[in-house]
Amino acid sequence: MLRFIFKRVLEAIPVLLIVATLTFLLLKIMPGGPFDTEKVTTPEIKKQIESYYGLDKPVWKQYVDYMDRLIFHGDLGPSYKYFGWSVNELLAGSLPISLELGCYGLAFALVFGLIAGIIASLRKNTAGDYVPMSIATLGICIPSFVTGPLLILLFALKLRWFNTSGWYFPRDRVLPAITLGLYYMAYISRLTRGGMLEILNQDFIRTARAKGASEWRVIWKHSLRGGLLSVVSFLGPAISGIITGSLVVETIFQIPGAARFFVMAAFNLDGPMLMGTTLVFAVLIIVMNLLVDIAQVWLNPRLRFEE
Amino acid sequence: MTAEFPTTTQHAGEIEPGHSLWQDAWYRLRKNKMAVIGAIFIALLTLASFLAPLIAPNSYEKIDLALAASPPSHAHWLGTDSLGRDLLSRILYGGRISLSVGLAATLVSVIIGVLYGAISGYLGGRVDVVLMRIVDIIYSLPFVIFVILITVVFGRNIILLFMAIGAVSWLDMARIVRGQVMSLKKQEFIEAARSLGLRKRRIILRHMIPNVMGTVVIYSTLIVPSVMLLEAFLSFLGLGVQAPMSSWGTLINDGAKSVEEYPWLLIFPSLFFSTTLFSLNFLGDGLRDALDVRSSKD
Numbered sequence: 219m220l221r222f223i224f225k226r227v228l229e230a231i232p233v234l235l236i237v238a239t240l241t242f243l244l245l246k247i248m249p250g251g252p253f254d255t256e257k258v259t260t261p262e263i264k265k266q267i268e269s270y271y272g273l274d275k276p277v278w279k280q281y282v283d284y285m286d287r288l289i290f291h292g293d294l295g296p297s298y299k300y301f302g303w304s305v306n307e308l309l310a311g312s313l314p315i316s317l318e319l320g321c322y323g324l325a326f327a328l329v330f331g332l333i334a335g336i337i338a339s340l341r342k343n344t345a346g347d348y349v350p351m352s353i354a355t356l357g358i359c360i361p362s363f364v365t366g367p368l369l370i371l372l373f374a375l376k377l378r379w380f381n382t383s384g385w386y387f388p389r390d391r392v393l394p395a396i397t398l399g400l401y402y403m404a405y406i407s408r409l410t411r412g413g414m415l416e417i418l419n420q421d422f423i424r425t426a427r428a429k430g431a432s433e434w435r436v437i438w439k440h441s442l443r444g445g446l447l448s449v450v451s452f453l454g455p456a457i458s459g460i461i462t463g464s465l466v467v468e469t470i471f472q473i474p475g476a477a478r479f480f481v482m483a484a485f486n487l488d489g490p491m492l493m494g495t496t497l498v499f500a501v502l503i504i505v506m507n508l509l510v511d512i513a514q515v516w517l518n519p520r521l522r523f524e525e
Numbered sequence: 526m527t528a529e530f531p532t533t534t535q536h537a538g539e540i541e542p543g544h545s546l547w548q549d550a551w552y553r554l555r556k557n558k559m560a561v562i563g564a565i566f567i568a569l570l571t572l573a574s575f576l577a578p579l580i581a582p583n584s585y586e587k588i589d590l591a592l593a594a595s596p597p598s599h600a601h602w603l604g605t606d607s608l609g610r611d612l613l614s615r616i617l618y619g620g621r622i623s624l625s626v627g628l629a630a631t632l633v634s635v636i637i638g639v640l641y642g643a644i645s646g647y648l649g650g651r652v653d654v655v656l657m658r659i660v661d662i663i664y665s666l667p668f669v670i671f672v673i674l675i676t677v678v679f680g681r682n683i684i685l686l687f688m689a690i691g692a693v694s695w696l697d698m699a700r701i702v703r704g705q706v707m708s709l710k711k712q713e714f715i716e717a718a719r720s721l722g723l724r725k726r727r728i729i730l731r732h733m734i735p736n737v738m739g740t741v742v743i744y745s746t747l748i749v750p751s752v753m754l755l756e757a758f759l760s761f762l763g764l765g766v767q768a769p770m771s772s773w774g775t776l777i778n779d780g781a782k783s784v785e786e787y788p789w790l791l792i793f794p795s796l797f798f799s800t801t802l803f804s805l806n807f808l809g810d811g812l813r814d815a816l817d818v819r820s821s822k823d
Contacts, residue, residue, distance in 0.1 A: 233662050241674065248678045359803045361754055363761040363774075364795040367781035375785050382785075462669040469762060470781065480670070481762055484677045492674065499667045 223512060230504045237500045238493075242284060245489040246277055271296065294494035299486045305494035309476055313498065315385060316475035319467065320460050322391055323398030327456070331403040332449070335410025336437065339418060339445075350407060357404030362463050366397040366470040383472040394471045398463050402456045406449055413445040443517060450514050457506040461499050553815035560811025563804030570801060574620035596789060603793045607783060612790065615771055616797050622772040623798070626687045627753040633691025634752070635745050638698025643729050643737070645699070646706030657703070660696050668693040669755070676764050683766060690755050694748060701744055705737040743816050746809035750802045757798060773798040 268274045272283060287293040294305035334350040341347045373393060374382040380393050417423065418441060426440050461477070468478040476495055483491035554560055573580060597604040603612040645656040675689040709715060710733075718728050759765035760774025761781075771779075773794050780791030 233666075236662070237666060240671075244674050244678050356803075359750075359806055360795075360799045361757065361802075363758065363777060363781070364799060367777075367784050367791050368795070371784045371788055371791070458667055461667060465669075465673075466758065466761060480673075481764075484673055484762075484764060487677065492677070496667070496670050496674065499670055503667055 219512075219515070222515065223508070226508050226511060230508065233504060234497075234500060238285065238288065238497060239281075241493050241496050242281055245493055246280075248487060248489060271298070288497075294497070295490040297488055297491050299483065299488040299491065305490050308479060308491065309494060309498060312474055312476040312479050315473060316461075316464055316468070316477050319391070319394055319398065319464055319473060319475060320457075322395035323460055323463070323467075324402070324456070325399075326395050327399035327402035327406055330399075331406030332410050332446075334403070334407040336414060338407065338411045339414035340437075342415065347411075351411065354404040354407045357400050358408075360400075362397050362401065363466045363470065365400055366393075366467060369393050369397060370470070383470075385471070385473045385475075390471075394467050394473060397470070398460060398467045401463070402460065405452065405456070409448045409452055410445065413448045414441060417441045417445040447514070447518055450510060450517060453513075454507045454510040457510070458503045461502060550812075550815040554811055557807075557811040557814065559807040560815075563807035563811070566800065566804040567808060570620060570797075571624060574617050574624055577614070577617040577621055580617075596787075604787070604789045606779065606790055607787070612793060615776060616773070616794055619771045619773045619776050619794070620797065620801075622683075622766055622770060623753055623756060623774070623801075626683070626690070626756045626766075626772065627749045630687035630691040630694070630752040630756070631745055631748045633688055634693075634695040634748055635698055635741060637692065638695035639702050639734060639737070639741055641695065642699035642702030642704075643706050643733050646703035647710060647725065647729050647733055649707070649710075653703075657700075660699055663693075664696055669758070672755070672759065673762075673764055676759065683770075686756065686759070686765060687752075690752055690759075694752055694755070698741070698744060698748065701740060702737050705740055706733050709733060709736055739816060743809070743813045746805065746812055750805040750809070753805075754802065 265274070272280055275283070284295065287295065292306070294309070297303050297305050297308060300308060334354065338347040338350050370382050370393065374380045379389075381387070381390055384390050423436060423440055426436050431440070464475065464477040465481055467473070468475045469481055472478075476498065479491060480495040480499075482488075483495065595605050603616065605611055606615065641656065641660075645653045672689045672693055676686060679685050715728065715732060718732050723732075756765055756772060757774030757777065760772045761778045763775075763778065766772040766775055776794035777791065777798065780787075780789075780794055784791045
């Protein structure tokens, strides 16, 4: 197990280097720079700004400097747009918000997706199966940028239960979390139903029932571990999808998280900010995928012998 | 359902005409009501979008401030937006963009995916390991972020947009084609082609790829909705199609901004978009179930 984790961590390092290099090169081709927003720039001032950001050096030197600061100091450089702010400072303020939102979204998706899926599998081909599964199909087809505004229209503007946007009170978390998690809830419920149905048809479940195990025990002790394997392997793509989804959700609900900073940096052509957020997202996705893989091996011991 | 299904045991003693794979598939597809409804909807919508210049009730860019933001009425079936442009016309023209981006990006992703998968599967060995490892790595990257970076770097050009989207959505196709090619590789006709001394390039292009086309077509229908979703996603963020052109993503974005005052501007484009995705998914699932019996879900 330790060897497996070690191997995966080692594999992640070149991937991160590739991401960093690719992003760096892409942003070097990008038109514009820190001086574009200033209205009056004499050549001297422009030169001064460029030398302040190290842009007068050759590209390879800039790359080496950037990687050096990144690897040995964890420094992502200064933002072009927010003068006097470093990307690290901006991310320190915004990333926790994004993580919080992501956790709520994922928790919502897991709790309701699992419950709906388990109920549907136990009530196969009855209304208790059809109703949640139809809703799930609907949830998969309607993207978050449609559900978000519709939820705002219904619950914030018509019913006035929540605020339309912002991130101040605990109840401000509800609509964004639902918007973010809805698709994954739908998907998880379908996977859970499929996985559970497969397990529930097996002989050892019949044996357990024949020996008088309670329904609760059959589900909790005997079926869940095997039935949820596909859900666990879906968590990897789900987590990177939730990160992508937060781009939209944070924009709709005007949440000051890292994903919103990324979108704004894309408009402002704020290179270091784009680079910093991309790297942070990549690290997050890789770490989460690693955790998911470990969980999978732990749940399914057969995988341990496949290496 | 089984009662009507023509089986060979039904008329013992008579000579039963055989059913080709495609006849069977067509039969199964017709039985799938949701897939048929989906197909009809897509066909009508495609027709309406591409004939938009002829049938759209109004110009999509004609601004009429006297009519600004009027709710659905007899003259403007779905109402007008804040500049007085007819919403139905804008949706039809937007559909043209969304559908073409969907098709074009799917084409790009299918070409890359099929070639990549076929090469990896046919050559096998070390090449295969390396190529599939690359796919794994790309899988683990935040590739929507990369599409955004690409659109930022190269400007918001619509051709580039679907190239970028296509370039990141070929991974599944590559895996599927690779699997198919690996099983085809062991069959006699490939062996025959090899013993005739054909070059690898020719075997892959002439003998492998035509034989996986069925599977490719099926899975392409499932790529179309995901690609359209990605385009709408980018347009929603304001990083996709630019005004005065509009795709459904931009229309939904405009609608979301004024949802309090003019809810119909959000509801109608969303309805068109979601119904299209719905239909495409049902059609794709139906096609897959009809043609690829092994992978069909219960």
